[in-house]
Amino acid sequence: MRRIYMDANATTPLLPEVFEAMRPFFLEHYGNASSIHQQGQYARAAVDHARDQIAHLLHCRTSEIVFTSGGTESDNLALFGTLENAAAPAHFITTSIEHDAVLRAAESLSKKKIEVTILPSTPQGVIEPTALLAAIRPETKLVSVMFANNETGVIQPIAALAAIAHASGALFHTDAVQVVGRLPLDLSPKGALKDVDLLTISGHKIYAPKGIGALFVRRNVRLAPMLHGGSHERQRRAGTENVAGIVGLGKAAEVSNTWLAEDNATDGPTHLAALRDRLEQSILSQVEECGVNGEGAPRVSNTSNLYFDHIEAEALVIALDLKGLSVSGGSACQSGATEPSHVLTAMGLSPARARASIRFSLSRLTTAEEIDEALALIPAAVARLRDLSPTWNKPALIPA
Numbered sequence: 001m002r003r004i005y006m007d008a009n010a011t012t013p014l015l016p017e018v019f020e021a022m023r024p025f026f027l028e029h030y031g032n033a034s035s036i037h038q039q040g041q042y043a044r045a046a047v048d049h050a051r052d053q054i055a056h057l058l059h060c061r062t063s064e065i066v067f068t069s070g071g072t073e074s075d076n077l078a079l080f081g082t083l084e085n086a087a088a089p090a091h092f093i094t095t096s097i098e099h100d101a102v103l104r105a106a107e108s109l110s111k112k113k114i115e116v117t118i119l120p121s122t123p124q125g126v127i128e129p130t131a132l133l134a135a136i137r138p139e140t141k142l143v144s145v146m147f148a149n150n151e152t153g154v155i156q157p158i159a160a161l162a163a164i165a166h167a168s169g170a171l172f173h174t175d176a177v178q179v180v181g182r183l184p185l186d187l188s189p190k191g192a193l194k195d196v197d198l199l200t201i202s203g204h205k206i207y208a209p210k211g212i213g214a215l216f217v218r219r220n221v222r223l224a225p226m227l228h229g230g231s232h233e234r235q236r237r238a239g240t241e242n243v244a245g246i247v248g249l250g251k252a253a254e255v256s257n258t259w260l261a262e263d264n265a266t267d268g269p270t271h272l273a274a275l276r277d278r279l280e281q282s283i284l285s286q287v288e289e290c291g292v293n294g295e296g297a298p299r300v301s302n303t304s305n306l307y308f309d310h311i312e313a314e315a316l317v318i319a320l321d322l323k324g325l326s327v328s329g330g331s332a333c334q335s336g337a338t339e340p341s342h343v344l345t346a347m348g349l350s351p352a353r354a355r356a357s358i359r360f361s362l363s364r365l366t367t368a369e370e371i372d373e374a375l376a377l378i379p380a381a382v383a384r385l386r387d388l389s390p391t392w393n394k395p396a397l398i399p400a
């Protein structure tokens with residue numbers, strides 16, 4: 001059976017060119033980037049080159065990039081690195097729709113005498129600047145709002161939120177795991193994101209391997225390390241560099257930089273948006289009692305989160321999986337949990353509707369044929385599950 005992958009927000013496939021760029025660093029160039037011999041210096045040069053590639057994508061300085069083990073570590077480093085040693089009273093603001101990497105870190109900080117405020121979401125999944133204005137205080141040290149949500153794809157007004165944080169003297173962090181390489185990001189001192197101080201990147205969401213990521217840390221932002229050890233990464237992240245992973249992240253940044261113009265053209269829907277819109281519109285036109293979570297809000301062009309009332313998302317994920325289509329109900333990082341998605345419930349969905357929601361997230365490699373094949377499966381699978389649902393009004397089998 002040919003498999004169709006529509007779960008790119010959980011992880012993306014590794015690009016062959018990324019794999020090829022990494023390969024020599026496993027087999028031949030295995031030096032430690034801290035060693036002074038030639039093999040070490042070769043590894044160091046590769047790490048420096050990758051840092052250049054990422055800085056080029058984000059329009060920032062190379063010294064502002066800190067390599068980490070992924071999005072989770074970058075989020076934790078941003079929060080703990082700026083707040084754990086902050087002078088009291090310290091206040092932190094984040095939102096109800098963040099990834100657990102931020103929400104669980106916030107929970108841990110709240111046990112260390114950091115006061116935490118969680119901003120609400122609108123029904124569309126947006127964090128409004130007015131909500132931040134109402135919550136921010138002179139003692140607010142950090143504000144963290146994700147750039148685009150991993151479940152709904154809804155894009156937040158980051159430049160406006162960051163400007164509010166700065167006007168109040170707070171630092172601003174954004175988890176940009178779902179937008180790096182998808183949206184143009186300008187972190188230069190005069191760029192659109194000039195007020196963003198810290199920004200999280202994860203390799204495996206941009207066609208690089210799992211277990212590698214980075215944190216952008218703006219010059220002059222004081223960041224305490226979480227790991228104590230060697231003086232790697234300018235004393236911001238101890239530990240021998242994952243050279244092959246870093247090379248892969250750099251290559252993926254370079255490749256996605258070449259896609260940005262194409263993926264963000266303004267003269268009509270881009271290729272990816274056109275595929276996503278066709279998938280979404282065809283499902284909406286064929287399936288009753290179904291709708292888009294985050295409808296009307298700006299969304300990243302690959303993501304469609306749909307609710308199918310009267311079914312359990314988990315059952316639909318399994319039914320589609322058996323037919324060869326990989327999708328996700330809620331966030332993959334929470335799979336196994338039976339709780340409805342905290343993101344969808346924060347948007348005001350009932351627990352039943354949140355449990356009936358499925359995320360389709362396309363990758364740069366998704367084809368028009370795959371959309372057609374998925375469309376041949378989805379409405380039929382929903383209909384079969386609804387036939388088994390006690391809440392679905394079945395048409396009378398025998399005419400009256």
Ligand code: PLP
Nearest residue numbers: 070071072099101150175177202
């Ligand atoms: N932040 C967001 C928005 C994510 O979607 C994810 C992964 O799903 C993470 C953070 C965690 O990244 P990583 O898997 O690299 O630790």
